[in-house]
Amino acid sequence: MRKLILPLVLLSGTVFGQSKLRPEIDKKATAVETKVIEWRRDIHQNPELGNQEKRTAKLISDHLRSLGIEVTENVAVTGVVGVLRGAKPGPMVALRADMDALPVTERVDLPFKSTVTTTYNGQQTGVMHACGHDSHVAILMGVAEVLAGMKNQLEGSVKFIFQPAEEGIYEPGVTTWGAKQMVEEGVMKDVDAIFGLHISAQTEVGTIGYRSGPAQAAVDNLEIIVHGTQAHGASPWSGVDPVVTASQIVTGLQTILSRSVNITQNPAVVTVGAIHGGIRHNIIPEKVEMIGTIRTFGDEQQELVHRRITEIATNIAESAGAKAEVNITKLYPSTVNDPNLTSKMVATLEAAAGKENVKVNPPVTGAEDFSFYQREKPGLFIGLGGMKKGGDPTKTPSHHTPDFYLDESGFVLGVRVMSYFVVDYMGMKK
Ligand SMILES: [Zn+2]
Ligand SMILES: [Zn+2]
Numbered sequence: 001m002r003k004l005i006l007p008l009v010l011l012s013g014t015v016f017g018q019s020k021l022r023p024e025i026d027k028k029a030t031a032v033e034t035k036v037i038e039w040r041r042d043i044h045q046n047p048e049l050g051n052q053e054k055r056t057a058k059l060i061s062d063h064l065r066s067l068g069i070e071v072t073e074n075v076a077v078t079g080v081v082g083v084l085r086g087a088k089p090g091p092m093v094a095l096r097a098d099m100d101a102l103p104v105t106e107r108v109d110l111p112f113k114s115t116v117t118t119t120y121n122g123q124q125t126g127v128m129h130a131c132g133h134d135s136h137v138a139i140l141m142g143v144a145e146v147l148a149g150m151k152n153q154l155e156g157s158v159k160f161i162f163q164p165a166e167e168g169i170y171e172p173g174v175t176t177w178g179a180k181q182m183v184e185e186g187v188m189k190d191v192d193a194i195f196g197l198h199i200s201a202q203t204e205v206g207t208i209g210y211r212s213g214p215a216q217a218a219v220d221n222l223e224i225i226v227h228g229t230q231a232h233g234a235s236p237w238s239g240v241d242p243v244v245t246a247s248q249i250v251t252g253l254q255t256i257l258s259r260s261v262n263i264t265q266n267p268a269v270v271t272v273g274a275i276h277g278g279i280r281h282n283i284i285p286e287k288v289e290m291i292g293t294i295r296t297f298g299d300e301q302q303e304l305v306h307r308r309i310t311e312i313a314t315n316i317a318e319s320a321g322a323k324a325e326v327n328i329t330k331l332y333p334s335t336v337n338d339p340n341l342t343s344k345m346v347a348t349l350e351a352a353a354g355k356e357n358v359k360v361n362p363p364v365t366g367a368e369d370f371s372f373y374q375r376e377k378p379g380l381f382i383g384l385g386g387m388k389k390g391g392d393p394t395k396t397p398s399h400h401t402p403d404f405y406l407d408e409s410g411f412v413l414g415v416r417v418m419s420y421f422v423v424d425y426m427g428m429k430k
Contacts, residue, residue: 018427021153022351022420028146029415035145036415037408039063040138041112047101047127047134049118050165050178051077056099056137060162063141067148069160076181082160084148086426090156091192093422094377096370097133097140098166098178104130107402130404132199132386137162139197139414146419156426161187161194166369168331177332179369188376193341195379195421196370197414199386202393205410208353208417209361209383212342214266214297216335216381219367220306222270222292223327224249224313226277228320233282243277245320246288250275252312260308266297268305269365295365297334332367338378345380348424352417382417386410 039059046055057078061071064082072081078099105126106114116127129135144160165178188194203209226246231239250272261268270292277288294309296302310326317324349358361383370381387396388407397403 018155018423021150021423024150025146025416025419028149029412029419032142032145032415033412036138036142036411039141040134040408043134043137044129045112045114047114047116047129049103049127050100050167050169053078053099053164060137060141064144064160067144069144069148075187076164076178076185078164079178079182080162081187082144084151084158086154086156087152088155090426092157092159092190093425094159094161094191094194095140095143095418096161096163096194096196096373097136098163099137100133100165100167101127101129102131102167102400104128104400105402108405130401131399132201132406133166135199135406135411139411139418142415143418146415147422154426158422159191177369177372179372183372183376188373191377193378193425194373195418196381197384197418199406200383201386201399201404201406202396203383203385204387204389204391205385205407206353206413207357207359207385208349209359210342210349211361211363212337212339214334214336214363216364216366216368217295217297218302218334219331220294221329221331222294222309224290225325226288226317227323228286230286231284233284236284239284240321241284242288242322245317245322246275246277246290248316249313249324252316253309256305256308260304261301266301267363268301269295270305297363298336332369333371333375335368335371335381336374337380341378341380344428345421348420349417352420353413384410384414
């Protein structure tokens with residue numbers, strides 16, 4: 001029996017060659033925890049909107065430089081990229097944090113509450129880290145400190161990606177996301193795998209959530225214009241009514257999810273959020289415009305839903321003698337966690353949080369621009385608990401609201417798991 005056990009131990013030692021570094025990571029993560037919380041409070045009190053994260057970027061680049069990490073600034077407008085070269089050869093592992101805040105006025109009474117204001121889309125508003133990206137930056141700065149202190153033991157290199165504008169830039173003539181631009185500027189070219197996390201205000205501290213395959217939705221904008229023929233409201237037979245046609249299209253679109261999508265695999269959403277047409281009770285207008293949002297999981301489902309929307313809208317319109325113009329604009333792709341990478345990393349998640357604290361998440365119909373990196377190289381994006389222990393998620397303010405709040409005791413697990421990702425991945429690549 002003993003003879004059998006020995007080779008097994010040796011084998012696992014080879015597969016996870018660097019996991020012996022975990023105890024040292026734990027020690028260093030605990031040591032950096034106070035600093036992580038201080039950085040987070042500083043960033044929280046000084047939030048900056050997408051593509052304006054200059055102060056945040058400087059804080060990051062000064063810190064990375066102090067650790068001896070190679071730094072490139074102003075990547076994708078305000079982004080910062082740091083490269084830590086390990087002493088031994090091996091893969092390039094990327095870790096990502098997003099830096100942007102939101103046009104939300106903070107209502108939480110904290111000593112480091114944001115009082116920053118700005119004008120956004122012509123309206124006066126507060127600026128707040130109401131999605132927790134301040135914690136992502138602070139956690140990744142902590143990871144940089146932990147791993148820089150273990151440089152001589154690293155079998156590969158680490159790329160720290162601090163990106164702007166995860167929430168997107170929606171200005172006249174400009175629609176973009178920080179991750180998309182980082183990819184366009186080539187940050188993923190020499191990367192073997194990428195990892196990221198999102199704090200969750202409605203999940204208990206100490207827990208990690210993940211999902212293999214499509215985990216977060218693709219978001220696409222929908223616009224349908226129904227062209228009819230204007231007529232007097234008293235004699236509808238003399239025209240083609242786009243209001244009735246548009247109504248039928250809205251109803252018809254509901255059959256995509258009930259009759260075309262295999263709902264046992266992934267959910268999908270088609271929402272018509274606005275209908276505009278007509279000006280007066282007795283005039284049948286010439287056209288009706290509808291706008292909405294489409295949420296899908298994975299390329300195949302996205303193609304199916306887009307095709308069905310076009311078929312339903314154009315054919316219903318045709319049957320009425322009207323014409324439907326369908327415009328779909330692709331925004332975020334679906335966040336798809338590489339199944340192979342994910343299955344290899346479950347043990348890492350369990351080692352960091354404890355098996356009982358790792359949960360498989362349901363699909364999320366919100367989007368995340370981490371997806372742009374995952375279209376280049378295998379990536380894994382996880383959820384990190386940020387709600388106080390024993391809290392009720394249904395009574396806890398959600399992300400993007402003025403009462404959004406994070407329990408900072410959850411951050412250290414973020415530092416540990418991101419550092420584990422690096423050394424475990426390096427160990428596996430051998
Ligand atoms: Zn957000
Ligand atoms: Zn976010």
